Amino acid sequence: MPAPLIKFYQTGTFTIGNRLLDEEALSVQADELRPNVLTSGHRACQGCGEALGARYALDAAMRAAGDQIIVANATGCLEVFSTPYPESSWRVAWMHSLFGNAAAVATGIAAAMKVKGRPNVRVIAQGGDGGTTDIGLGCLSGMFERNDDVLYICYDNEAYMNTGVQRSSATPPAARTATTPAVGSQPGNSFGHGKSIPLIAMAHRIPYAATASVADLRDLEYKINKAMRIHGARYVHVHVPCPLGWGADPRDTVRVARLAIETGLFPLFEAEFGNITDKTSIRHLKPVEEYLRLQKRFAHLFHSGADQQWIIAIQEIANRNIREFGLLAEVSHA
Amino acid sequence: MLKQVETSRAIAETVALCRPEVICAYPITPQTHIVEALAEMVGAGQLQHCEFINVESEFAALSVAIGASAAGARAYTATASQGLLFMAEAVYNAAGLGLPIVMTIGNRAIGAPINIWNDHSDSMSMRDAGWIQLYAETPQESADLHILAFRVAEELSCPVMVCVDGFVLTHSYEPVDLVTQGDVDAYLPAFEPRQVLDPADPVSIGAMVGPEAFLEVRYLAHHKQLRALECIPELSQEFRERFGHASGGLLRTYRTEGAETIVVALGSVNGTIQEVVDDLRREGSAIGSVSVCCYRPFPLAALRAAIGEAKRVIVVEKSLAPGIGGILSTDVRTALSHTSIPLFTAIAGLGGRAITKASLRGLFKGAEAGVLDALTFLDLHTELIQRHLERESKRRRSGPPAENLLADIRLLAAQIG
Ligand SMILES: Cc1ncc(C[n+]2csc(CCOP(=O)(O)OP(=O)(O)O)c2C)c(N)n1
Ligand code: SF4
Ligand SMILES: [Mg+2]
Numbered sequence: 123m124p125a126p127l128i129k130f131y132q133t134g135t136f137t138i139g140n141r142l143l144d145e146e147a148l149s150v151q152a153d154e155l156r157p158n159v160l161t162s163g164h165r166a167c168q169g170c171g172e173a174l175g176a177r178y179a180l181d182a183a184m185r186a187a188g189d190q191i192i193v194a195n196a197t198g199c200l201e202v203f204s205t206p207y208p209e210s211s212w213r214v215a216w217m218h219s220l221f222g223n224a225a226a227v228a229t230g231i232a233a234a235m236k237v238k239g240r241p242n243v244r245v246i247a248q249g250g251d252g253g254t255t256d257i258g259l260g261c262l263s264g265m266f267e268r269n270d271d272v273l274y275i276c277y278d279n280e281a282y283m284n285t286g287v288q289r290s291s292a293t294p295p296a297a298r299t300a301t302t303p304a305v306g307s308q309p310g311n312s313f314g315h316g317k318s319i320p321l322i323a324m325a326h327r328i329p330y331a332a333t334a335s336v337a338d339l340r341d342l343e344y345k346i347n348k349a350m351r352i353h354g355a356r357y358v359h360v361h362v363p364c365p366l367g368w369g370a371d372p373r374d375t376v377r378v379a380r381l382a383i384e385t386g387l388f389p390l391f392e393a394e395f396g397n398i399t400d401k402t403s404i405r406h407l408k409p410v411e412e413y414l415r416l417q418k419r420f421a422h423l424f425h426s427g428a429d430q431q432w433i434i435a436i437q438e439i440a441n442r443n444i445r446e447f448g449l450l451a452e453v454s455h456a
Numbered sequence: 457m458l459k460q461v462e463t464s465r466a467i468a469e470t471v472a473l474c475r476p477e478v479i480c481a482y483p484i485t486p487q488t489h490i491v492e493a494l495a496e497m498v499g500a501g502q503l504q505h506c507e508f509i510n511v512e513s514e515f516a517a518l519s520v521a522i523g524a525s526a527a528g529a530r531a532y533t534a535t536a537s538q539g540l541l542f543m544a545e546a547v548y549n550a551a552g553l554g555l556p557i558v559m560t561i562g563n564r565a566i567g568a569p570i571n572i573w574n575d576h577s578d579s580m581s582m583r584d585a586g587w588i589q590l591y592a593e594t595p596q597e598s599a600d601l602h603i604l605a606f607r608v609a610e611e612l613s614c615p616v617m618v619c620v621d622g623f624v625l626t627h628s629y630e631p632v633d634l635v636t637q638g639d640v641d642a643y644l645p646a647f648e649p650r651q652v653l654d655p656a657d658p659v660s661i662g663a664m665v666g667p668e669a670f671l672e673v674r675y676l677a678h679h680k681q682l683r684a685l686e687c688i689p690e691l692s693q694e695f696r697e698r699f700g701h702a703s704g705g706l707l708r709t710y711r712t713e714g715a716e717t718i719v720v721a722l723g724s725v726n727g728t729i730q731e732v733v734d735d736l737r738r739e740g741s742a743i744g745s746v747s748v749c750c751y752r753p754f755p756l757a758a759l760r761a762a763i764g765e766a767k768r769v770i771v772v773e774k775s776l777a778p779g780i781g782g783i784l785s786t787d788v789r790t791a792l793s794h795t796s797i798p799l800f801t802a803i804a805g806l807g808g809r810a811i812t813k814a815s816l817r818g819l820f821k822g823a824e825a826g827v828l829d830a831l832t833f834l835d836l837h838t839e840l841i842q843r844h845l846e847r848e849s850k851r852r853r854s855g856p857p858a859e860n861l862l863a864d865i866r867l868l869a870a871q872i873g
Binding site: 189190191192194195201202205206207208210212213214215216217218219220222223226227228229230231232233234235236237238243260261263264267268 | 477
């Protein structure tokens with residue numbers, strides 16, 4: 123397990139009181155003097171996982187870089203809700219250019235820092251799943267292939283949320299979106315074979331690639347921190363539930379994210395130079411139904427008379443992840 | 457120092473003298489020789505303090521330049537044709553953000569049908585993107601305009617395209633007076649950005665703007681272009697004083713004193729036009745020409761003054777707006793509003809078609825004789841067009857036009873042979 127071992131947790135929630143931890147094991151978020159890179163006043167919906175994920179990730183990055191960071195942001199919810207004219211929620215040097223070019227813009231910033239002899243300034247690119255897995259993939263792959271000194275963070279809420287919840291290549295099978303309506307013989311998004319950007323990142327053999335979730339703050343901070351200590355192209359893919367798009371209760375954001383981990387639908391792992399080096403074992407395995415039931419985007423799977431095969435097929439995806447990533451290997455300190 | 461060089465090489469060496477800090481590029485004919493030469497200079501250490509980045513597309517090329525420029529680095533790239541279209545979204549973005557990037561366009565046609573040869577369709581497609589557009593007339597000017605471009609761009613925080621006719625200029629070998637590093641350094645101070653990404657003084661660049669201020673932001677883009685109309689002549693004058701020869705400016709007149717016919721054009725074709733003007737002047741015609749260097753912003757007042765009391769204006773342009781005709785002509789017509797001077801448009805040289813002196817001569821004579829149509833396609837092969845239109849009228853599945861036209865050319869050539 124990558125994040126520092128925590129020996130105490132409350133059954134059911136896995137939370138741990140900070141007072142029980144060593145000073146250096148405290149989360150950045152626990153510090154009242156945390157950077158608060160994405161500060162209050164932004165226009166995200168209640169319970170927005172992306173706002174949470176961005177603050178967690180960038181606060182950790184700020185800490186790791188001694189506040190010396192510059193951020194390039196793709197178009198998307200995070201960009202729109204953070205910079206409503208004439209205000210900005212960013213307490214960091216931040217730039218938005220276009221939807222599909224955040225990785226390339228970051229490459230340019232990194233090149234400028236290099237030529238100006240400012241190696242201590244670290245560059246981060248960030249975007250949603252659409253800006254990363256679809257329209258920005260060309261620039262992202264180019265940045266990986268050149269091994270540019272950029273950390274790219276993808277906030278994956280599994281659809282194009284900013285434009286009103288349309289399907290992206292990260293949308294899970296059967297999920298209802300505005301462009302994959304829950305009608306017809308196979309309601310919701312089709313069952314393809316998925317598209318894993320972390321695995322695509324690994325195929326570029328970049329120094330570091332990892333997945334993280336807003337449900338596991340310490341693990342997320344640990345991974346960002348680790349990524350910041352490495353130079354070259356790095357990638358962290360953060361799972362961030364979207365209450366609006368998923369049709370989940372805003373107070374359940376962390377709960378839904380945790381269930382994605384515990385069902386095996388969102389495996390947490392790390393990879394270096396193309397090889398998986400660590401993964402988070404599932405402590406209490408849950409059936410996918412528990413995850414799906416909390417979200418209206420899957421409601422059609424539970425209507426009376428709904429075909430059971432779709433839930434079985436989703437369970438099969440979780441089972442495959444569990445097998446392939448070895449997510450049920452023995453859990454230490456469980 | 458005069459040196460016999462390929463213009464692309466002269467451009468690369470001049471760009472290098474401007475001390476660019478980030479160069480990014482993606483290959484496309486006829487731009488390649490410029491960035492190849494720069495890659496070599498960076499690799500060999502001749503151009504220092506510069507990052508040369510090979511990217512995966514033109515969209516990335518300009519996006520890298522955008523990031524670099526926003527972080528305070530002097531950024532340069534070059535492209536042409538399909539490449540410029542592929543980066544279109546970033547072209548508008550760079551201007552909207554006010555980033556003083558300099559980009560060379562090796563002017564080339566746009567497909568389909570794919571065609572690597574020269575015309576102005578590519579840069580014309582981006583004429584309203586908010587970039588300043590300068591068109592080079594000669595190899596010398598192709599090199600010089602880059603120095604002016606960086607100076608103007610940084611003065612105004614506005615990106616500049618230096619448009620250089622593909623092959624006609626990019627691949628020609630002519631003596632070029634290459635300037636010295638000392639002079640360039642004296643003319644072009646270090647880049648001092650108006651806005652910069654710096655952790656020590658964090659700002660948000662590229663925030664969203666709604667209806668409450670968008671018009672004002674756009675007005676400022678227009679205002680910036682109007683300022684360029686003042687700034688370009690001044691900085692071109694300063695260029696002349698520093699380097700000892702003239703380049704740039706808004707436009708240049710050629711034998712327009714007392715001219716009844718004035719020909720207006722962009723870029724290298726002005727050389728040929730001037731030769732025809734000389735011939736016709738010898739024969740007693742009152743004819744002159746105007747080479748427009750600065751196309752965006754468009755120098756309405758300067759052009760109006762240059763045209764003066766002429767009786768007719770002929771625009772020779774290497775681009776076509778299907779459905780209306782000329783593009784440059786539309787701007788020239790704006791300059792002529794409130795006058796009754798008739799304007800003729802000649803679409804010429806598309807996709808590398810040679811613009812010959814004989815054809816231009818016929819065109820200008822026709823205008824003088826009052827027999828020229830308002831819109832002419834210079835040297836249009838009407839028999840080919842006729843055959844194609846007939847084929848289309850006879851058969852529904854008439855096939856791909858480009859392939860058919862090529863087949864007809866072969867057929868007609870065989871008949872002649
Ligand atoms: C080239 C281009 N195409 C489409 C859009 C419209 N657009 C803006 S944001 C967005 C969705 C963003 O989705 P994602 O990247 O997943 O981020 P999210 O909003 O879900 O956080 C889309 C489609 C655009 N701005 N630019
Ligand atoms: S739509 Fe979703 S991602 Fe966008 S602000 Fe709302 S909760 Fe966040
Ligand atoms: Mg999304």
